[in-house]
Amino acid sequence: MQLTEKHIELDEQGIGRCSVPMWCCGMPAGFCDEPAYGERPPSKEYRDATGRLWRLDGKYDGYVPGLACPAHGGPSIRVFKDGDKFCAVGLDFEDLQTSKAGFGDTKDEAISQYKAALMAKEG
Numbered sequence: 001m002q003l004t005e006k007h008i009e010l011d012e013q014g015i016g017r018c019s020v021p022m023w024c025c026g027m028p029a030g031f032c033d034e035p036a037y038g039e040r041p042p043s044k045e046y047r048d049a050t051g052r053l054w055r056l057d058g059k060y061d062g063y064v065p066g067l068a069c070p071a072h073g074g075p076s077i078r079v080f081k082d083g084d085k086f087c088a089v090g091l092d093f094e095d096l097q098t099s100k101a102g103f104g105d106t107k108d109e110a111i112s113q114y115k116a117a118l119m120a121k122e123g
């Protein structure tokens with residue numbers, strides 16, 4: 001079972017495929033393959049008395065060799081290049097006219113603009 005490029009790298013739309021291995025009846029059954037927008041961020045971990053490793057952020061704590069979908073602890077914000085700017089959007093993104101989005105010269109700036117746009121909607 002080999003990871004492919006789409007399990008490791010995002011395309012120009014900021015989309016890849018979740019690389020979490022799936023198992024069926026004790027046999028490898030491919031990958032999760034849900035849309036993934038990046039890698040699972042690192043978290044503090046601790047090992048309990050049985051030796052099991054737990055993530056303190058509560059995200060999926062299984063083996064993730066490459067990109068991760070939101071259900072497997074990956075980011076829920078997608079960032080892609082729009083012209084010479086970065087654009088950050090959420091999982092419910094449809095288009096730039098109707099969906100919340102953030103723009104910036106860097107990925108981080110686009111993400112914080114996107115979060116600000118979400119706050120404005122809720123506030």
Ligand SMILES: [Zn+2]
Nearest residue numbers: 018032069072
């Ligand atoms: Zn997944």
